[in-house]
Amino acid sequence: MNNGKLYIISAPSGAGKTTLVKQLISDLDNLTVSISHTTRPMRTGETNGQDYYFITIEDFQAMQEKQAFLEYAQVFDNFYGTAQQTLEQNLKKGSDVILEIDWQGAQQVKKLLPDSISIFILPPSTEVLLQRLRNRGQDDEQIIARRMRDAVAEIRHYEEFDYLVVNNVFEQALTELKSIVIANRLSRQRQLHNLRPLLTALLS
Template sequence: MAKGTIYVVTAPSGAGKTTLVAALLAADQQIQLSISYTSRPARSGEVEGKDYYFVDRAKFESMIASGDFLEWAEVYGNYYGTSRAWIESVIENGRDILLEIDWQGAQQVTKLFPESVGIFVLPPSIATLEQRLRARGKDTEEVIQQRMSKAREEMGHVSEAQYVIINEHIDDAVRDIISVVRAERLRGERQAIRHAALVEALKA
């Protein structure tokens, strides 16, 4: 059985990553979203085991010390991390996994799983990114400026991904991310494992 593929989606805040990921998951039942652990409190409407696994800071740091995470990072004072054992179990069973993480986490995943596939989502311009952040209407001016500064740093790592999607028109961007996953599944080495019996029969 062919192992599943790890897809790592990275983007600055406001680029539309969450919308793209939701559209991909709705269109493709063979891929599932990795659920991260976090030390931050649950927000209104968030569900344990669906949005995140919520643990306190001490528990998270204990998990770091035990080597439980495939990747982890501290963002705006809160920890976020991905369970290594769970990811390994899922891909060994042939399922594809999608991770929504920052560039630091993406580097950690790539180091442990060089065959993982990086997808970087960019806004069409800096002005558009700032406009989208302001349109949310939930951040203070200070937070918006912090996010813009962090976005510029994050976008400096765009060359580390195998695929880059410019999210100017959401329908086009959705088609792009679905196409990336389908193309990766059609790679010769993966098809050779997945359809080994057929390939052998056709050669006979």
Template sequence: MIRGQLYVVSAPSGAGKTSLIKALRARMPEIGLSVSHTTRPMRPGEENGVHYHFVDVATFEAMIAAGAFVEHARVFDNYYGTSKAAISAVLASGRDLILEIDWQGAEQVRAQFPDVISVFILPPSREALRERLFGRGQDAADVIARRLAEATLEMRQHPHYDYLIINEDFSVALEQLGCIFTGSRLRMARQIEAERNRLENLLNTPENP
């Protein structure tokens, strides 16, 4: 069985990362999305086990001690982490998997999965980022102010990624993201494995003139 491909998608809060991934998976439902653990409060409309595994600090720290995470970080006073066992199981099944994580987590994932494909998404301007954060109405003003303050540090991490998408026009950004996933599946090594029988038929069956 062909092993699945691991992807990391990162962006500053408000850049549209989550919406783009949701739209991509609507087009390519075979792509899995890792459900991270977090200690942050659940937002309106979120479901435990769907958007995140919501746990308390004690539980999260016990998982860290047990080595359960492939990556984890503390962001805005809350922990976020990705289960190592969950990633390995999905990839072993042959399914591609997206990790929607920040740049700190991406560094940890690269160290353990050198073949990971990474994508960074940026807003078209700081003004647009500010408007998006205030417009979604999910966070208090002080939280938004902190997110904006952290955004510069986050956005400076983009050179460490394989691909960069500027999310100015959502439909264009979605097409660009889809191209990355499609192109990855057409890489030579993966195609040779996926199309092994077809290639053997093409190359090894003599034809009469």
């Protein structure tokens, strides 16, 4: 069985990454999201074990000491981490896995797993990003201003990613993400396993 492919997807806060990823895994088979651990509070509508594993700072630090994380980072005042064991189990089953992490985590994962594919999602403009952050209704203006400053710092790392997708029209951005996944599934390396009987028959 082929191992699955790991996709790293990063974006500044408000670029629409989470919505795109949810629709992507809904539309494509054999694609799952790696659920991260976080110390941030659970937001309205979120479910523990589905959106994140919500844990205390003490528990997070205990996992760090055991080197349980493939990557981890501090974003604002909270910690986020990807448990290595869960990720490896999904990949060995042949499932493609998406990691929704920031550029810091992407750097760490790329060093450890250089065959992973990294995608950065960009907003169409600063104005649109600001409006999306306000429309979420989750943060006051001070926090929104902080997120906007951080967005500029994050976008500066675009050169470290394999693909860039602009989330202007949602359906177009979704189609572009699907194209990346589907094209990779059609690579010779992955198709050799799936098409070996056909190739043998065609060449006999």
